[in-house]
Amino acid sequence: MRNIRKAVHAGYCWGVERAIDMVIQTTETHKEVPVRTLGPIIHNPQVVQSLAEKGASTIDSLDEMPAGGTVIIRTHGVAPETYQQAESKKLTVVDATCPLVTLVQNRAKQLVNEGYHLVIFGNAKHPEVIGTIGHAGGHATVVEKPEDARTVKLANKKVGVVVQTTQETERLSEFLSYLAPRCKELKVFNTICNPTIERQDAARDLAREVQVMIVVGGKNSSNTRHLATVCKQEGAITYHIEEPMEVEPGWLVGAQEIGVTAGASTPGWLMDHVIARIHELEQQQPLTASL
Numbered sequence: 331m332r333n334i335r336k337a338v339h340a341g342y343c344w345g346v347e348r349a350i351d352m353v354i355q356t357t358e359t360h361k362e363v364p365v366r367t368l369g370p371i372i373h374n375p376q377v378v379q380s381l382a383e384k385g386a387s388t389i390d391s392l393d394e395m396p397a398g399g400t401v402i403i404r405t406h407g408v409a410p411e412t413y414q415q416a417e418s419k420k421l422t423v424v425d426a427t428c429p430l431v432t433l434v435q436n437r438a439k440q441l442v443n444e445g446y447h448l449v450i451f452g453n454a455k456h457p458e459v460i461g462t463i464g465h466a467g468g469h470a471t472v473v474e475k476p477e478d479a480r481t482v483k484l485a486n487k488k489v490g491v492v493v494q495t496t497q498e499t500e501r502l503s504e505f506l507s508y509l510a511p512r513c514k515e516l517k518v519f520n521t522i523c524n525p526t527i528e529r530q531d532a533a534r535d536l537a538r539e540v541q542v543m544i545v546v547g548g549k550n551s552s553n554t555r556h557l558a559t560v561c562k563q564e565g566a567i568t569y570h571i572e573e574p575m576e577v578e579p580g581w582l583v584g585a586q587e588i589g590v591t592a593g594a595s596t597p598g599w600l601m602d603h604v605i606a607r608i609h610e611l612e613q614q615q616p617l618t619a620s621l
C-alpha cells in the first residue's frame with residue numbers, strides 16, 4: 331500500500347481566498363451592473379469559470395469594459411495608469427490586490443524616491459512585476475535569472491532591490507551573491523511573501539522523504555512552477571499537473587511514498603481529486619516493481 335502525503339502548507343493562500351471572496355461579494359452587491367475581473371482572478375480555469383457563472387467574467391483590457399461597470403483588480407495588482415484609465419471611463423473599481431503585493435509596490439516607490447537604482451528580481455512579463463514597474467514610475471530594471479546580476483547594467487552603484495512575491499528564496503540568495511560585489515550600497519527588501527515561503531519549505535521537506543512529487547496548479551502560475559523546481563532540487567521525481575486525469579499509471583510504479591502539493595492559486599478540492607485519482611490508479615496497480 332502506497333503512502334500518499336499532502337504537504338503541510340499547500341493550495342490557496344489567504345491573498346487568493348480574500349480575492350475570491352471579494353469577487354463573490356461584488357457579484358452579489360453589484361447585481362445591477364456588469365462586473366468583470368481584469369485578467370483571470372487566479373490561474374485556475376475551473377474557478378474562473380465558476381466565478382463567470384456567478385456574474386464576474388474576465389476581460390483582458392479595460393477597453394472591453396462595458397460602460398458603468400465594476401472592474402475587479404486581481405491579486406497581482408496593476409500600474410497606477412490602470413486606475414486612472416478606470417476613473418476616466420467612470421468605472422467602479424474593486425481592488426483585490428494582495429496587501430503583500432501592495433507592499434512590494436510601495437517599497438519599489440520608496441527606493442526610487444531615495445535615489446536607488448531599482449532592480450526587481452522577478453519575471454518581466456508577470457503582471458505583478460509589470461504593475462510594480464508602473465508604481466516605480468517606470469524607473470526599474472528587471473532581472474529574471476540570478477546569474478544575470480553579474481552583467482545587468484547599473485546606472486549607479488547605489489542599488490535597491492525588491493523581489494516578486496512568488497520567487498524562490500534560494501534563487502534570491504544566488505542573485506544577491508552576484509549583485510552585492512558590484513554595488514557600493516545595496517538595500518534589499520525581501521518581498522517574497524510568507525505563504526510562498528511556507529509552501530516552498532513544506533514542499534522541500536516532503537520532497538526529501540518521498541520518491542515522487544506531484545505538484546498541482548496552473549502551468550502559467552509562477553508560484554506553482556517554483557514549487558516544482560524546489561521538489562526537483564530535492565531529488566524527487568516531480569510532475570507538474572493541472573488536472574487529476576493527467577496522473578499517469580506509470581508514475582506510480584515502484585513509488586512507495588508519493589507527495590502532493592499545490593500552488594497558492596489551486597483550490598483544496600482539486601488537490602483532493604488528484605489524491606483520489608492516485609488511489610484509483612493504485613487499486614489498478616498495486617505496489618510491485620521498483621523504481
Ligand code: SF4
Nearest residue numbers: 343345405428495523
Ligand atoms: S502568493 Fe503571496 S502575494 Fe500572492 S496572493 Fe498569495 S499571499 Fe498574496
